[in-house]
Amino acid sequence: MIELENISKTFKVSKREAGLKNAVKSFLKRDYEEVHALNDVSFKIDDGEMVGYIGPNGAGKSTTIKIMCGILTPDEGNCKINGYVPYKDREKYVRDIGAVFGNRSSLWWDVPVVDSFEMNKAIYNIPDDVYQEQKAMLTKMLNIEEIIKKPTRTLSLGQRMRCEIAIAFLHKPKIVFLDEPTIGLDSVSKIAVRKFIKEINKKDGTTIILTTHDTEDIKAMAKRIILVGKGNVLMDCKMSNLTRKSREKKQSLDETVAELYKKYKIS
Amino acid sequence: MLKTNLAFFKLEFNQAIQYRASALVGVLTQIAWGLMYIFLYSSFMNNSVGSTDMTIEQMSTYIWLQQGFLMLINIWRIDPKIFSDIKTGNVSMQLVRPIKLYKMWYYSVLGNKVARTLLRCIPLLIFASLPFLGQMRFMFQTDPFLLTTSIVSLVLTCLMNVAYTLIVIDLVFITHDETTIRQVFNIILQFLSGLIIPLQFMPEWLLSILKFTPFYYSTNLSFNIYSGYYNDPKEILIGIGIQLLWLIGFLVLGNVLLKTKMKRVTVLGG
Secondary structure, eight states: OEEEEEEEEEEEEEEOOSSHHHHHHHHHSOEEEEEEEEEEEEEEEOTTOEEEEEOSTTSSHHHHHHHHTTSSOOSEEEEEETTBOTTTSHHHHGGGEEEEETTOOOSOSSSBHHHHHHHHHHHTTOOHHHHHHHHHHHHHHTTOTTGGGSBGGGSOHHHHHHHHHHHHHTTOOSEEEEESTTTTOOHHHHHHHHHHHHHHHHHHOOEEEEEOSOHHHHHHHOSEEEEEETTEEEEEEEHHHHHHHHHHTTOOHHHHHHHHHHHTTOO | OHHHHHHHHHHHHHHHTTOHHHHHHHHHHHHHHHHHHHHHHHHHHHTTOSOOOOOHHHHHHHHHHHHHTHHHHOOSOOOHHHHHHHHHTTHHHHHTSSSOHHHHHHHHHHHHHHHHHHHHHHHHHHHHTOGGGGGGSOOOOOOHHHHHHHHHHHHHHHHHHHHHHHHHHHHHHHHOOHHHHHHHHHHHHHHHTTSSSOGGGSOHHHHHHHTTSGGGGTHHHHHHHHTTSSOOHHHHHHHHHHHHHHHHHHHHHHHHHHHHHHHTOOOOOO
16 A cells, blocks of 8 residues: 655755856855755555556656655655655565666676575575575566576676566565666567566556556556656546547557647646 | 675675686785885884884784785775765665665675685785795794784774775765775875884874874784784783774764765655
């Protein structure tokens, strides 16, 4: 159970004009701009749901995910997940979650992927039988049985991403956050990832929170859509509403989403 | 929890032990440096320039220990992954794991140091014990009390040094300035703990100040207990006690710094 109530988060970002003069000026006195990443964001997600969290670049998607992962502390509002406040009880809370950030890596670079698996086994204190079972199942489903024997640095992006996803599910988390998991992947890898996420949700009832810009991703993996823009929740509906709309208007899903962005003036 | 820490230690150890060629080159370089230092100081001592009551045997043993355990005590090479994690924001991936960042870093640095030291110190000390070096060779300490206390003190020195490294990492995390902080902390450590010039060659007034700093109670203490230069049991035990206090101090400071930073951590982008 995920509950967010009136979450707000503001960042201070320094800025200056180009040129040496301005660089010196900013060395002495820095101008900051307040960026309101999130404004009063509230929603509820039940166990076992598959939610697509969408919005244009800079809408606050990743910030929300980071708050829900316990990495960032919001300025205002309450967040309660599985009975914990993520940023307060971080260590206890993160035992039950998994996270995949498309542009980050949780694998150790120089050692074979399976060594990173072993690390997570130790970190999450996974019992040996559960570990072996999960490892066998995940490597088979994602087709990485041979790949995990190679060092991370030798893998292609698609291979690495599949390993990142496997490691996020290794400790049987109740909730998994996927932040652009298919970014930069080829079609084969994308399809493999989507199929896997759907299957694991059905099998283990894992709650999936997904952010992506790929409409095929949301179509395949999300049953509910939360649309954010400029730090606000603008729409919260079933995925089927969106697909129906695109079918009625004979548009592609991409066009429907783009239309939504225009409608809410967030593009 | 211990299992997790051990796992980090092992992972770093396994990674560091891969670099055999670098270890070989390191050993040769350090032998050259060791010989150079020993020639230099023995020519001073033979001509009684400056004042020290160290014997050439003690000084040579000190220098060989210093070269052998260089990787354990210097901080010019800290696991680059930690800094790149901090710079790129990849540190957020570590935060979604149920571990304390401090512990993870501590055991990674420790594992890295121990692996790199083991690869280098054994061949170096074997070379340094060869009889042809005469009074410039590395001598064996046979006194059980001095041997035990010097090992205890060396272990504490290593733990203290890792805790010092963690303070450096914390400060880099806070300021995002790797080069300056590392250089400043490295030069302080190297000069004040006698890695550049053994403390016994420094003027009295400086030594009396240094006694109030942690640097006096690191390699200076352990190496000189081993060489037999410090041999008063009471003084040795007090020294080890002070070392332990400084270790605790460093650990507390590192943890506090990291906690303050974590309260206002921001990870931007992506």
